Every structure is written in C-alpha cells, then in structure tokens.
Amino acid sequence: MDKSRLQHIINTDESVISIKGLYKSFEDLEVLKGIDFNLFKGENIAVLGKSGTGKSVLIKIIVGLLKPDEGEVYVLGQQVDKLNRKELDALRLRIGFSFQHSALYDSMNVYQNLAFPLTMNIKNLSKKEVNNAVDEVLDAVGLMDKLNQMPSDLSGGQKKRIGIARTLILKPEIMLYDEPTSGLDPITSTEVIALINEVQQQYNTSSIIITHDLTCAKNTGNRIAMMLDGQFLRIGKFEEVFDSNDEEVKGFFNYNFIQ
Amino acid sequence: MNKTSNKRAVIVGLFIFIGLLFLIAGILIVGNLRNTFKDKMKVVSLFDDVNGLQKGNNIWFSGVKIGTVFNLQFYGESQVKVILNIETSAQQYIRKDSKVKITSDGIIGKKILVIYGGTSKSNEVQEGDTLEVEKSFTSEDMINTLQENNKNILAITTDFKVISKKLVAGEGTIGKFLNDNSVYSNINAATISLQNASEKAQKLIGSLAAFSEGLNKKGTLANELTTDTIIFNSIKTTVLQLQSIADTAAVFIANLKQTASNPNSPIGVLLHDKESGARLKETIKNLESSSKKLDEDLEAAQHNFLLRGYFKKKAKSSNADK
Amino acid sequence: MINNNTKKYIFSRGIDDYFTGVHKAYKFTSLFFKEVIKKPFHIREVINQCFEIGIRALPLITLTGFIVGIVFTKQSRPSLEDFGATSWLPSLIGIAIVRALGPLVTALICAGKVGSSIGAELGSMKVTEQIDAMEVSAINPFKYLVVTRVLATSITIPILALYCSCVGLFGSYINVHTEETSSIISFYQDAFSTISFLDIFTGVVKSIAYGLTIGLVGCYKGYNATQGTRGVGKAANQAVVLSMFLIFIEEVIIVQVSNWIRYF
Ligand SMILES: Nc1ncnc2c1ncn2[C@@H]1O[C@H](COP(=O)(O)OP(=O)(O)OP(=O)(O)O)[C@@H](O)[C@H]1O
Ligand SMILES: [Mg+2]
Numbered sequence: 001m002d003k004s005r006l007q008h009i010i011n012t013d014e015s016v017i018s019i020k021g022l023y024k025s026f027e028d029l030e031v032l033k034g035i036d037f038n039l040f041k042g043e044n045i046a047v048l049g050k051s052g053t054g055k056s057v058l059i060k061i062i063v064g065l066l067k068p069d070e071g072e073v074y075v076l077g078q079q080v081d082k083l084n085r086k087e088l089d090a091l092r093l094r095i096g097f098s099f100q101h102s103a104l105y106d107s108m109n110v111y112q113n114l115a116f117p118l119t120m121n122i123k124n125l126s127k128k129e130v131n132n133a134v135d136e137v138l139d140a141v142g143l144m145d146k147l148n149q150m151p152s153d154l155s156g157g158q159k160k161r162i163g164i165a166r167t168l169i170l171k172p173e174i175m176l177y178d179e180p181t182s183g184l185d186p187i188t189s190t191e192v193i194a195l196i197n198e199v200q201q202q203y204n205t206s207s208i209i210i211t212h213d214l215t216c217a218k219n220t221g222n223r224i225a226m227m228l229d230g231q232f233l234r235i236g237k238f239e240e241v242f243d244s245n246d247e248e249v250k251g252f253f254n255y256n257f258i259q
Numbered sequence: 260m261n262k263t264s265n266k267r268a269v270i271v272g273l274f275i276f277i278g279l280l281f282l283i284a285g286i287l288i289v290g291n292l293r294n295t296f297k298d299k300m301k302v303v304s305l306f307d308d309v310n311g312l313q314k315g316n317n318i319w320f321s322g323v324k325i326g327t328v329f330n331l332q333f334y335g336e337s338q339v340k341v342i343l344n345i346e347t348s349a350q351q352y353i354r355k356d357s358k359v360k361i362t363s364d365g366i367i368g369k370k371i372l373v374i375y376g377g378t379s380k381s382n383e384v385q386e387g388d389t390l391e392v393e394k395s396f397t398s399e400d401m402i403n404t405l406q407e408n409n410k411n412i413l414a415i416t417t418d419f420k421v422i423s424k425k426l427v428a429g430e431g432t433i434g435k436f437l438n439d440n441s442v443y444s445n446i447n448a449a450t451i452s453l454q455n456a457s458e459k460a461q462k463l464i465g466s467l468a469a470f471s472e473g474l475n476k477k478g479t480l481a482n483e484l485t486t487d488t489i490i491f492n493s494i495k496t497t498v499l500q501l502q503s504i505a506d507t508a509a510v511f512i513a514n515l516k517q518t519a520s521n522p523n524s525p526i527g528v529l530l531h532d533k534e535s536g537a538r539l540k541e542t543i544k545n546l547e548s549s550s551k552k553l554d555e556d557l558e559a560a561q562h563n564f565l566l567r568g569y570f571k572k573k574a575k576s577s578n579a580d581k
Numbered sequence: 582m583i584n585n586n587t588k589k590y591i592f593s594r595g596i597d598d599y600f601t602g603v604h605k606a607y608k609f610t611s612l613f614f615k616e617v618i619k620k621p622f623h624i625r626e627v628i629n630q631c632f633e634i635g636i637r638a639l640p641l642i643t644l645t646g647f648i649v650g651i652v653f654t655k656q657s658r659p660s661l662e663d664f665g666a667t668s669w670l671p672s673l674i675g676i677a678i679v680r681a682l683g684p685l686v687t688a689l690i691c692a693g694k695v696g697s698s699i700g701a702e703l704g705s706m707k708v709t710e711q712i713d714a715m716e717v718s719a720i721n722p723f724k725y726l727v728v729t730r731v732l733a734t735s736i737t738i739p740i741l742a743l744y745c746s747c748v749g750l751f752g753s754y755i756n757v758h759t760e761e762t763s764s765i766i767s768f769y770q771d772a773f774s775t776i777s778f779l780d781i782f783t784g785v786v787k788s789i790a791y792g793l794t795i796g797l798v799g800c801y802k803g804y805n806a807t808q809g810t811r812g813v814g815k816a817a818n819q820a821v822v823l824s825m826f827l828i829f830i831e832e833v834i835i836v837q838v839s840n841w842i843r844y845f
Contacts, residue, residue: 060713063717065713065716065717085721089719089721090719092716092717092718092719095717097714097717099710099713099714100710101709101710103709103710103711103713103714104711104714105706105714105715106705106709106711107702116718116720117718117719120718120719120720120725121718121719121720166714166718167718170718170719
C-alpha cells in the first residue's frame, strides 16, 4: 500500500496500539493484506468497512485470539504474539473486548456474567466489593433492573450493553468494540454511542470501534479508518476521509445513505 | 508459514496414529505371544477318545500349568494323536513313564490334560516321546462296562451250573468227567473268563474311585456327592466279592486237575467228587447273588445326580418314541 | 490449479484432515494433563460439575443397572439349573457385574447422556464466542471449562459405576429371592465372596479411564466446534460416537492388562 495515502491527523507521543505490516490468511483466503496504523492514547478510532473485509479478525489479532501470519502488533508496548500465557493474560486485563454478538455466558444470569471476570481475576474480593463494582457498571449502561435476568431473556440491545458493562468491570485502558450498534434501532443506537463516549471520558480509554454505521463512526471516532479488501484505504478525520474523490469511499458512503 | 505448520501437523498426527496402533496391537498380541518366548518341547500321546479336548487347552502337572495342547490329529482307525506343547522348564519333572489323562477343570470347566505319575527310575521325557494314556472313563463307559461285565458273570454262572448239575447227578466220576474233553475245556474257559471279568471289574473300580475323588473336591455340591460315594463304595465291594469268588473257583479247578491226575485213589476221588460238587454249588450261589447285587447297584447309580445326564438322554429317546 | 492442489496435501484433503485431527486431539489431551496439575484448581466448579453429571445420569443408571441385574440373572439361571448349581448365581453375577457390566453400562450411558451434553454445551459456547469472551477476560477457558469437566467425569463415573454395580446386584437379588427366597445378607455374602480386591480395583481404574475418555472427547469435540448451530449438533453427536468407540477399545485393552496382573 502506498504510504502517502495514509493521512495522520492526530499526532500524539504515546501510541497504545501500533501495527506494522500485518498479514493474516485462513487457508486459501487472504483476509488482512498489510495493515499499518497507530492508536494513540485517549483516542477513538472508528473502523468502517464492508462485511467480510477482516475487521473482526483485526481486533482479534490485537487481543491475541488469533495469531498474525506476518507483521508486528504492539499493544501497550508489548508484542502480542510473542507473549506467553501469563503475560498475555496480564495484558488482556487491560483490554476490554465487546463482541459483535455480545457472547454473554448463557448459563449465568446478568449479575454472574458481570461478576465472573472480576472474581476470577482478583482473588479475595468481598461480596460487597463485587456488588459495588457490578452496580457501578450496570448503572453506566443503564440496566440496573436486569440484575437477575438470564441473557436469553434480554433483547439484542440490552445484551450488547451488558456485554460492554462486562468489559468495563475490569477498568480497561483500551476498549475494542465490535459493531456496537449493529441491529439496534436509532434510539438505542444513540444511547450506545453516548455510552461509548462516556466511557472514553470517564475511564480515559483509547478505543477501536468497528462499525458499518456512519453515524456511529462520525460521533465516536476521533479518526476514521476506511478498510477495504484487507487494507486501510484511508485513515484520518471524518471529513477528510469522506471528502475524498475515491470511488470506493464514495460507494461506501452512498451505500450507507441508501440504507 | 501457515501451510508448512499444517503439513507438520499431518505428519505428527500420522506418527501418533501409527504409534497408538502399534501400542494397542502390541498389548493385545503380547499377551498371547508371551508364552511363545518360553522354550517349548513337543510330546505326543494317543487317545481313543479325547472327550472334546481342543487345541489350546491347558496341560497341568501337579496342578501347575506347564503347557498347552498344540494339535489334535486322527491316527490309525479311530484313535486321536494329541500333540502336547510343554515348557522345557517342566521337563525334568516329567518322566518317560508318566501318564496322561483328560479331565475337566471343575465340574463345568474346560477340558484339561493332566500329566501325572512317573518314577525316578525312568529318564526325563524327551522331545517327540510318547506318553502313555490311562483310559479315562466317562460315566457312560463306566455304566456300560459294568453292565457288560455283569452279563458275563451271569453267563459264567450258567456254565458252572451245568457242570455242577452233571456232577451232582452222578453222571460218572470226576475222572470220567475230566476225560470228557468238551466239558473240561468248558469249565476251563469259564474260569478264565471269570478271572478276566473280575480283573476288568477291578480296573473299573480304580477309575471309579478316581472319578468320585475328582467330584469330591472342595467347592462341588457335597450333599449329592455323599450319596455318590456310598453307591460307588457299594459297587466296589460287590466287585471285590466277585473277585474273591473267581479266585476260589480258580483254586477249585486247580484242585480238580490235581486230583484227576492221581488215578490211584478212587475213594479219594469219590470223596473229592462229592465235596467238589458241593463247593462248586456254593461258588455258583455266591456268584449269582453277587451279580444280582451288582445289578441293584447299577440301578441305584441311575438315580444318581452326576450320572443323571446319561440316563436322561436314554429316557428322552424312549420318550420320543411315545 | 490442479497442480497447486496436489502439492498442498500430503495424501488427500480428507486423510490430511484426519491426521491433523489426531495431532490436535493429542495436543488437547497432553494440554489437559499439563493444566490439571497447575493452579488455579477451580475446585468449586469441579464439584458443581460432579453434581451436574451425577444428577443427570443417575436415574437412567439406576434403571438400567437394575434391569441388567434382573435380566442377566434370569438368563443365566437355566444353564446353571442344568447342573443344579443355581446356588452359584450370586457369585457368578457378582463377578460379571463388578468386573464388567457395571463399569461398561455406566460408561455407555454416561457417554450418551454426559458426553453429548458436554459436547453440546462447549460447542454452543464456542460458536457463540463465549469461549473467546473468557479468553479475553484473562480467564483460561481450557482450565475453567475443560479441566473441570474432565476431572468431574473422571471422578463421578467410577462412583456411578460402583453404584450401578450395587443396583445391578440388587436387581439380581430380587430375581434370586423370588426363586429361592434367600435372604439379602446371604446373597451379598455369596456375591462378594468371589469378588476380590483386584476386581474392584480394576473396575475403578477402568471407570476412571472411561470417565477421562468421555470428558476429553466431549470437551474436545465441543471446544473445536465450527459451523454455527450445525456444528453444535455435530459436536454432541461425534462426542457420543467417538467416546463409545474408544470405551470399547479401552475395555479390551484393560481386560488384557488386568489379566496379566491377575495371573502373574
Ligand atoms: N477463524 C476463521 N477461520 C476461517 N476463516 C475466518 C475465520 N475468521 C474469519 N474468517 C474469514 O475472514 C474473513 C473476515 O472475517 P471478519 O469476521 O473479520 O469480517 P468482518 O469484517 O468482521 O465482517 P462483519 O462486518 O460481517 O463482521 C471472512 O471472510 C471470514 O470468512
Ligand atoms: Mg465482524
């Protein structure tokens, strides 16, 4: 990829995620074909892109769920694919990962879902401390009344918010959202966008937000990355990316408006 | 990079698979091969009837497993040649005059071949030697033989009856009697077959004892065996009695011969005649009662638990006729 | 294109995949033995799973064990009757049940009931990314899900097997009692007089092996489920089929090995 096409707008000294020349393929299918970017501290990047271009694969590599074929992935100063289990777990405690389909533990109720990562990672917590932490994150996502429900009894949007709450409970430094607003009505969608911004403010996180939704991208991202065919086509402020005359960017733009 | 690691996974998987296959096959085969590693020698033995003995049945010596039956082949007209595979470590205990018999491992167990006896006078058994077989009686054989024997005894008794009748009726002196060749050979033959019969009966008793002893082992149904033992003992006594009668008869005949060869004492001969006649009568009476007793015992044996199977078969076939 | 394809596989796609599967299963198994001795132990979760498994399989094992005991006694009776040896029934049945039937019946039932539910549970957790969610929460899902379940099956199935043997003997007693009116004490005395420590020991060892197999196979199939909801069904189904197959192979091997021990 021609590096000159990348337009870095925000320049900060400290980058929390730094990716260079990332390649990833599954059997015959080449998914990521050379990704380079930095996520700076306190910054939100919204990644836009067609379905199946490898957005989810990208953040799974960042969190160490998948191994890169080639390239370097530094998260909080550590090269993710070179860490052993213990170091990786320590790193993961500092990263929040909100799944595309929520991935709530369906054998546990909401309270247990939220308390689980906490009690498993921090030993000797009193019941009160756990309750307080659960209440805090539930309050943040505005679902205090769902404490004892099972995930199967929640709506899609509620599941998404509980999923976000579950990642917040460990007070991460980096948040990775995989399509937080997909399948939500505009009102709920607005609520989730507000939540993401609130989290950024309140917990002082840096985030990557993967989305198809231009509104979401515009309102949450300090920078926008356009992903196409396994590469970052453009990266920069929203206006800069979409002022482009690039046919592919325009196509995505129009497509989203028709939707 | 992805592809090369994939290939390695396939190869490692293949090796694990083959390794597991060998391990399993090894465990299953080694158990059976284990014995092959021990040195073996082959010995043969000829049986009239192997009673369902099969390839692979165990061979015991003093209750210790020392080998297996290697093969069974028909031999001669109806005999069976059994080839025994014996561990060489047991060779020193088995003598050339050791004997072989077939019994079963418990009452419903598998057939086993037992090597027993043997004296230190003889040499150690060698590869290819033939071990003598002691005829092992099945319950069927036993009953048949006993009945046959009984018939013989009855026939002999009849012979004696005829002879003694002639004597008592005074159909000539003993001299005349002895000169009559046909009568003489008659009585002679009768005596010999009597002796044979009693000898046979004696042998029978031996195996009968072994048979009942085997059944009497711990763990079998002692209750029913008590009755068996009683019946067997009874048969035994009867046969012993028969034997002594036969002996008496033999002595008597010998006496007769001696007397007859002394023609110079007619009175003695006459005296002897009368006396002999009476004794002969007595012998015959004894014989008759003995064989009757034997018959009764055999009847009792029919109701015996262990021999029931044999008689059941008979009853069944006669039932089927109805 | 064709040339490219032939180069890529050592044998063919199917065979390569099979051996890759063997390699994966081997790694999965050795990972279990590595992780099982490492902290943290999640003892509470193991106990939970033990209860789950025990309660899930208990009714069926009770029923089956009882029926096996009755039927087996009933069927053995005529042949022993021919020898007038029906008094041997308790010891005969005792040996058969403790040595072979109890562990095997339990293992097969658990393969069906427990193996399939473990496969389905982990399978659905896998395809809905719940396992990934654990991973990113810095919880080792292998330890929390796999190790605990495999431990639970290895602990519970021997207990269930002993229980199944007892129920089977009781079923046998019912049959013996109705025919011979012998007391339960004399029945159990007879039955246990022939059962040696080695019988019970091999029975337990066997059941532990079966438990390991059922747990490992169920977890392996579930943990590696793919293709969404269809994958879950496939995982559950394969867990049952494969574990039953392995149980029979193990049965043969363990009988062989225990016979070596018995006679030497
Ligand atoms: N574990 C995997 N094994 C094989 N192929 C995979 C795997 N994960 C993803 N892929 C493939 O990689 C490609 C990118 O997948 P990914 O989930 O990243 O898409 P996405 O950009 O997140 O799409 P969406 O917006 O629909 O979520 C897809 O074609 C998918 O089939
Ligand atoms: Mg995705």
